[in-house]
């Protein structure tokens with residue numbers, strides 16, 4: 418059975434196999450808009466896509482992974498102008514920062530990473546096709562708009578109700594839609610090419626319609642079909658891109674190429690919450706990778722904390738989760754050390770795959786791999802690893818079994834992108850206030866012989882990665898596994 422994941426278009430779990438046998442699995446993922454450091458919500462989306470790619474490769478599927486860089490749009494232009502930098506210098510700086518963050522988090526680089534600015538002629542060619550075949554029209558100022566009413570399938574991906582779909586050229590105020598991002602209730606024909614405006618500063622390019630710049634959506638249609646063909650296997654992105662960006666990508670690509678089935682599979686991952694709330698700078702819960710590293714988290718703990726929720730559920734990121742991730746990694750490392758020691762092996766014998774390749778060597782960790790293959794169930798696979806670790810560190814295993822288990826563990830960790838023994842730093846065991854309060858309540862419940870409450874609180878602590886070790890007249894709180 419091939420790996421299967423959810424497809425937004427059909428709303429079903431669908432197997433992932435290349436459409437054309439013998440060809441690589443072709444996946445296109447919308448990349449970052451490079452005007453600031455990526456926040457942890459963006460990084461989570463890229464991490465999930467990274468694990469999907471690793472899983473496909475470990476399953477024996479060759480993957481061709483394309484992820485673009487958006488280096489021309491409303492935001493990059495506005496921010497570069499206010500920073501007094503050229504668009505190129507400004508976006509190069511943030512592209513480099515993005516690459517550094519990805520390397521820190523152990524993301525595999527995409528095979529092709531096209532930049533929007535470097536592909537403007539390609540975008541113009543697609544817009545010309547859309548104008549020529551009646552799917553787009555020009556306005557007197559030299560802009561070009563996509564005519565939604567000419568695309569009968571418009572709204573399918575984001576499940577818009579065709580009966581209420583508004584397809585006029587202007588909104589109720591009579592204005593055309595120049596914005597790259599807008600809400601469902603503001604659907605109107607959207608911009609493919611934006612005529613030069615004073616606010617764009619020096620950022621304009623020649624086109625058959627005069628000086629201007631492309632709209633945001635056209636870059637992904639033009640570059641994905643250029644590198645992967647008119648139809649390809651999978652398109653990925655964060656759930657917020659489903660509408661309007663991906664809806665518009667389908668409309669542009671299918672109307673330009675005349676072929677339906679632009680992407681066979683639409684893979685969206687849900688965004689994370691921080692402390693139960695939507696992340697925003699005004700709420701004070703907006704985090705970048707550097708913020709978390711500055712608080713003493715290791716890159717692997719950040720990776721673990723960001724992948725620990727299912728891609729179809731909202732992940733609630735908290736600092737307690739990050740502490741739990743640190744503790745979980747320590748636990749895996751300790752079990753691995755034990756497994757090595759039992760077999761007179763050293764850390765050097767624990768060699769995770771360095772290049773993606775098909776493997777069937779899962780040892781006792783086969784159930785973790787099987788769980789991961791079914792709807793990319795990362796939290797389920799992590800749970801299985803913790804169930805299996807005590808079994809494989811049992812002294813009753815034969816040396817052959819132990820070696821097979823060690824390979825299985827290395828392989829499943831490779832697919833999850835988790836590197837062990839990357840730091841000698843001892844984990845930060847500062848006890849967060851919330852954990853200290855839980856520990857105190859549990860101790861008092863136990864002292865009052867309210868064992869039911871004490872048990873509930875002990876479980877709550879365990880879920881957050883902490884345990885309470887009781888002594889004669891007190892207790893100590895430590896991360897689980899230490």
Ligand SMILES: [Zn+2]
Nearest residue numbers: 447448637662
């Ligand atoms: Zn895109």
